[in-house]
Structure formats: structure tokens, C-alpha cells
Amino acid sequence: MKKIKVSEAFKKFMPERAVFVLSIDKRGISNGMVASWNMKCSEEPPLLAVSLWKQCNTQRLIRESKEFVISVPNKSLEKQVRFFGSCHGDKVDKFKETKIRTLPSRHIRTPMLKDATINFECRLEKTVDAGECYIFIGKILASYMNKKKKILLYTKDNKGKRAFQEF
Amino acid sequence: MKKIKVSEAFKKFMPERAVFVLSIDKRGISNGMVASWNMKCSEEPPLLAVSLWKQCNTQRLIRESKEFVISVPNKSLEKQVRFFGSCHGDKVDKFKETKIRTLPSRHIRTPMLKDATINFECRLEKTVDAGECYIFIGKILASYMNKKKKILLYTKDNKGKRAFQEF
Numbered sequence: 178m179k180k181i182k183v184s185e186a187f188k189k190f191m192p193e194r195a196v197f198v199l200s201i202d203k204r205g206i207s208n209g210m211v212a213s214w215n216m217k218c219s220e221e222p223p224l225l226a227v228s229l230w231k232q233c234n235t236q237r238l239i240r241e242s243k244e245f246v247i248s249v250p251n252k253s254l255e256k257q258v259r260f261f262g263s264c265h266g267d268k269v270d271k272f273k274e275t276k277i278r279t280l281p282s283r284h285i286r287t288p289m290l291k292d293a294t295i296n297f298e299c300r301l302e303k304t305v306d307a308g309e310c311y312i313f314i315g316k317i318l319a320s321y322m323n324k325k326k327k328i329l330l331y332t333k334d335n336k337g338k339r340a341f342q343e344f
Numbered sequence: 345m346k347k348i349k350v351s352e353a354f355k356k357f358m359p360e361r362a363v364f365v366l367s368i369d370k371r372g373i374s375n376g377m378v379a380s381w382n383m384k385c386s387e388e389p390p391l392l393a394v395s396l397w398k399q400c401n402t403q404r405l406i407r408e409s410k411e412f413v414i415s416v417p418n419k420s421l422e423k424q425v426r427f428f429g430s431c432h433g434d435k436v437d438k439f440k441e442t443k444i445r446t447l448p449s450r451h452i453r454t455p456m457l458k459d460a461t462i463n464f465e466c467r468l469e470k471t472v473d474a475g476e477c478y479i480f481i482g483k484i485l486a487s488y489m490n491k492k493k494k495i496l497l498y499t500k501d502n503k504g505k506r507a508f509q510e511f
Binding site: 180189330 | 352
């Protein structure tokens with residue numbers, strides 16, 4: 178049991194479920210990112226938590242709109258996962274750029290992803306300051322599933338190149 | 345994309361990294377449980393979050409002691425994972441019962457697990473009320489790794505029987 182840097186331990190403490198975190202701005206334009214720091218945190222009431230870097234655009238949209246969608250991808254969305262994970266939504270309309278297919282949500286303005294395996298519509302319940310990130314805790318208003326589809330896992334960082342695998 | 349109950353969506357939104365969450369009581373007796381709702385939430389400062397049911401014994405110990413260890417298991421600890429996940433620490437000394445091997449931590453009183461793949465020594469930084477659970481955010485004081493060992497994933501609930509798989 179060797180003492181190591183936290184950054185090394187974090188690299189080993191894998192895999193993670195890389196999910197799309199989608200939100201919407203005041204003008205009604207959706208944007209989003211990919212985040213692999215997420216967890217269930219209550220079943221009754223149903224809550225999900227996701228930790229987002231304080232510098233990212235999506236955290237601002239969520240704090241303004243008080244809503245977000247967690248969209249769980251499969252292999253068919255790997256290209257979009259890489260794109261949403263690699264660029265800034267204030268510079269590019271990632272939805273347009275990737276031609277990702279959306280569906281309207283029932284309770285919120287943020288759309289969900291048609292080809293995802295699971296979509297969770299969330300209302301922002303609580304924002305927690307956590308170091309360089311904000312943890313957003315969302316109350317799940319509705320959930321949707323493509324039962325036959327699998328889950329894409331973020332398995333490791335290969336010198337800056339992210340590896341994914343379906344589970 | 346079919347609308348489904350959140351409990352169904354949670355079953356599909358897998359796998360999870362089932363980790364030991366260890367703590368210590370006022371008398372210096374360690375106890376712990378297994379929790380699969382956990383995530384990294386900041387790298388600088390290094391923070392980990394874990395969501396624990398409000399009724400469990402470990403949440404009380406963490407709130408009292410302000411410290412905990414997150415110990416990431418591998419296949420060799422599967423039996424202990426099942427035991428720590430299935431019984432109450434106020435009735436049984438799970439460490440004694442399972443003969444699980446411990447090591448002293450450097451910065452806190454709670455021990456870590458000798459045969460784990462990763463151990464994180466954490467100081468309680470923040471407690472967040474989240475529905476039926478408390479989210480404990482711990483500052484990582486030190487991390488340790490057995491580099492050759494793998495990570496045990498909780499893959500699914502088979503009608504009450506939990507399935508695990510090494511990754």
C-alpha cells in the first residue's frame with residue numbers, strides 16, 4: 178500500500194459514467210457538457226448529484242435556469258461525448274455542430290437526448306460549493322429509458338486521450 | 345424513449361464503484377459500511393463525496409468523528425463487501441467478524457484496509473442534507489494504492505442479490 182498523489186489515485190479510481198449535463202439559457206438556447214463526476218444521492222425523493230468545474234459554462238446556465246437534464250449515453254453517442262467534453266458552449270452550439278437528436282422534456286425547458294440510454298429531467302434542488310467545483314443536486318422530475326441500449330463508461334485517460342467502453 | 349419509474353432508471357444507471365466507508369466511534373472502535381453512491385468532486389483541493397442513508401450507523405460516526413476512510417475494494421474483498429453491505433455495525437463488529445486486515449492511517453484515527461486497491465484518508469469538510477441521505481464531502485488528506493490490484497464494480501441487483509465484477 179504505497180502513498181501516492183491524489184491525482185494518481187483519481188486516475189485509478191475508475192471507471193466513471195460519463196453523462197451529458199444539458200441546460201438552457203435565457204434565450205432558450207440549449208447547451209451542455211459531459212461530466213463523469215456524478216452519483217445518485219437519494220431514491221425518495223429521487224435526487225442526482227453532479228460536480229461541475231466552476232469555470233464551465235454549464236454551471237452558469239444551471240444556476241440561472243434552475244434546471245438540467247442528465248442524459249446517459251451509449252456507444253452510438255461516443256463521438257458526441259468527445260465533442261461535448263472538449264469544447265466550450267459559449268463559443269460553439271454543440272447541439273448544432275454534432276447534429277445530436279433531441280426531444281422536448283415534459284417538465285422543464287431543457288431538451289433531452291433522443292438516442293441516449295437514460296434521460297433524467299431535473300429541477301435544481303441545491304448547489305454546494307466544493308473546491309474548484311459546484312455540486313448540483315437535482316430532483317428528478319421524470320426519467321426515460323431505452324431499455325435495449327447500454328451504458329458508455331469512461332474507463333481511462335491515456336495520456337490525454339480518453340478511452341470509453343460500453344457496459 | 346419510454347417514461348419509467350426512477351427506481352427502474354436507477355437500476356439501469358450502473359455500474360457503480362462500491363466502496364467501504366469506514367469510521368470510528370468515541371471509544372476508538374472502527375466500523376463501516378459499503379456505499380456505491382460516491383464521486384470525486386474536486387481535484388484541487390482534493391474532495392470526495394459519498395451519499396449515506398440517514399438511518400445508517402456510519403453516518404452518525406462520521407458526523408461525530410469528522411473523519412472517514414474510503415477504501416476501494418477488489419475481487420479478493422468481495423465476501424467482505426457483501427458482509428459490510430448487509431448488516432448493522434451497531435450490532436456486529438464487522439472488522440472482527442470478517443477478519444478484514446487493516447493498517448493505521450497517518451492523519452486520522454480511522455484505519456484503512458490493507459488489501460484494498462485504493463485508500464483515501466478523509467477529513468469531513470461538509471455535510472449536505474439530500475433527501476433520505478446525507479452527502480459527506482471529505483477532504484483527502486492522503487491516498488494510497490496497490491497499483492497491481494483492480495477495482496470491484498457493483499454491476500446489478502439480481503432480485504435482491506448483488507452482482508459484482510472486477511474492472
